[in-house]
Amino acid sequence: MSIQRVQSKWAKTNIMLKSDYLRQYVPLTKLFSRSSLQSMLSDYGMVYVKPINGTFGNGVIRVERTTVPALGYRFQLDTKAIFCSTFDQLFMKLVKQKRKRSYIVQRGIHLLRHQKRRFDIRVMVQKNLRNEWEVTGIIGRLAHPAKIVTNYHSGGTPMAIERLMSDHANSSELAAFQNRLRKLCISIANVLQEEYPNLKELGVDIAIDTNLHPWILEVNTSPDPFIFRKLPDKSVFQKVYRYAKAYGRFKKRRSRP
Secondary structure, eight states: OOOOOOOOHHHHHHHHTTOHHHHTTSOOEEEOOHHHHHHHHHHHSEEEEEESSOOTTTTOEEEEEEOSSSSEEEEEETTEEEEESSHHHHHHHHHHHHTTOOEEEEEOOOOOEETTEEEEEEEEEEEOTTSOEEEEEEEEEEOOTTOSOOOGGGTOEEEOHHHHTTTTOOHHHHHHHHHHHHHHHHHHHHHHHHHOTTOOEEEEEEEEOTTOOEEEEEEESSOOGGGGGGSSOHHHHHHHHHHHHHTTTTSSOOOOO
16 A cells, blocks of 8 residues: 655645644645735734645745834745835735745744744654554754755754753653644644545644744655654664654665765
8 A cells, every 4th residue: 555645735734624623733824815915914924925735845935024124024935035115016026936836825933943043843753563653753943044944955954852942941841842742743643644544654844932832834744754863862763764664665775865
């Protein structure tokens, strides 16, 4: 039986929203349009505009209202930031940027920071050897100083969550938070599996706000297991790799740098 992949962020979001439990962790998400962008910027001040089908953080745009240096709007893609004095100007530039690709608008969550750099969390959820969902790895992703995304392939730095959270939670608070993450991500896997029965692995990207509330930014059905090599605890990657190999992720020998 082949491993199931699901690309559409919009489809996965709508499935999660059917769950009363998960709904509190999903940032408001709408299909990109003039009205959705305008209303969400009005409500939240900052949003992320993302391609419905995309990987590695490619094409993700951060959009925010500004007061400094002037009233208007600012958007950033990769390392390039552009100021627009009016909403019309902003919208036209974004339409030109996205071309004919379908995008969503997601409520912006102000990420916690470590040494002035934003970070989020990647949680690896896999089918174990008993064919049950198990959280096998939790790792932080520290954004490149000049970029808005945390992905390793976009210059982010994988790092132990204990190190990144040291300024935001003590050891008992962090332990409780990690337990909350495990419960949340197992629930995500169970809910998505009802629609996609052949799922074997998920990489759940979690933002944490200043109240230590987790927000589901994205759920990947083909997550990179190799970032867990960066953790000091080598047993984490060994388990991730063992499970992935058992359900057929690595049928052919792959060379890694």
